[in-house]
Amino acid sequence: MLDQRLVRENPDLITSELGRRGMTVDLTGLQLIAQQQRNLEEQRSKLQAEGNRIGKEVGQLIKNGSDPKASEVAEMRQQGNIIKQKVAVLEDEEKQLSARLREQLLTLPNLPSPDCPEGRDESDNQERRRWGTPREGEDLLEHWEIGEQLSLFETERSVRIAQSRFVTLTGQGARLERALINFMLDLHSAKGYKEIMPPVLVNSASLTGSGQLPKFAEESFRCAEDDLWLTPTAEVPLTSLHRDEIIPAEQLPLRYAAYSPCFRREAGSYGRDTRGLIRLHQFNKVELYWFVHPDHSQAAHAQITADAEAVLQSLELPYRVIELCTGDLGFSASCTYDLEVWLPGAKAFREISSCSACGDFQARRSAIRTKERKGTRLIHTLNGSGLAVGRTMAAVLETGQQSDGSVLLPKALVPYFGKDRIQPE
């Protein structure tokens, strides 16, 4: 959420910054609401101060023995009542304005960071670097073909269990998924990340706090009876882990690594990536998350990205780093690096991690602050996938495929999987 003060005092800045995202917003109405709200608040508190004064005086008079029914006292009571009525009217108006203001503010995305490259859509994203040598070859299979040959997962039968876009991992496939999760968590834990296993049902406040609500309700599965949602990413419960808290500066940064299944409705993606593990309603992910002092968030962004990259490097999976342009940024992000892994079978780079700096955007929505000499200050949050597990499996399968039909696993994974390759059973 953006700062109300900014809306009030410098809406042009917001308009031009959101313009960099390709949005056209007119904030004059919102600014007016914000200013009116502030005016009302001022009037109201002055009246309340007067009312408080009268209340105290009446108390004094009665305490000193005045007759409560004396005309002097009755007069003041009368005044108190008038003030109360006026306050009630102002308060009502003020509440309505505040509600409208907040409602609208919640729908505005974060401002892009100053050095975020300008651009309209993903074609303007900028490649920052590459790692590894992509494996190439004409007869390389795509991961679902390998999965089918080695009986690693069930697509058709999963429709029977749930519906399309769900997968059932079986045998060595299930084992590989588990190996990947454990490997990732161990790697991050060794770097000082605290391991978290969060609830995967989250309430509306949590989704609002990280930015999924109110705008993206159709993206998440909802349990209507209970005001709970299936979490679309562990970013949601992790943000709310410290919602409404003041974190002592010396405890920052807090760094978490959370494994969780993630659930997405994928509304509007009919026909895209219908085969295999790339786009599912349910997938596993290990998420990295930082709560950081605002002065250190830039360095943190480089670090969280490096920590996500470390997983790919350890798994010997070639990838490139893409910096998203202003037009392709997610709702809560001010700056994002996507990691795209090379899929030799698909002969393409596919997004496998998204590492975003969110500034104070989520912190303001979630009221997460740190203590300063005087008062408090919103902290900054960062998140990054470390990594999306299903897509990692796809990359491992395609990268390690051998001509005999087996898949050679990266060395780092061997202790977790128990064997150095997947063979037909």
Added chain:
RNA sequence: GGAGAGGUGGCCGAGUGGUCGAAGGCGCAGCACUGGAAAUGCUGUAUAGGGGCAACUCUAUCGAGGGUUCGAAUCCCUCCCUCUCCGCCA
């Protein structure tokens, strides 16, 4: 699902309708004492919004929302949440 108890500051815990943003304690910070520390003493220590360069000041907040009153942490109503026991259950 059934029965009961309870929601007050970072935590514990008091609070008779009137100077209560809230005693006391713990914790934390600063100072004093000390060779250094412990112990002790003193002082300070909520959040949000508004005004002021600042010192400071105004308003709101004792789970939430209503109500009674000149005045509510305290009285009334509604809702929410947490805990305990029983039942069911991995």
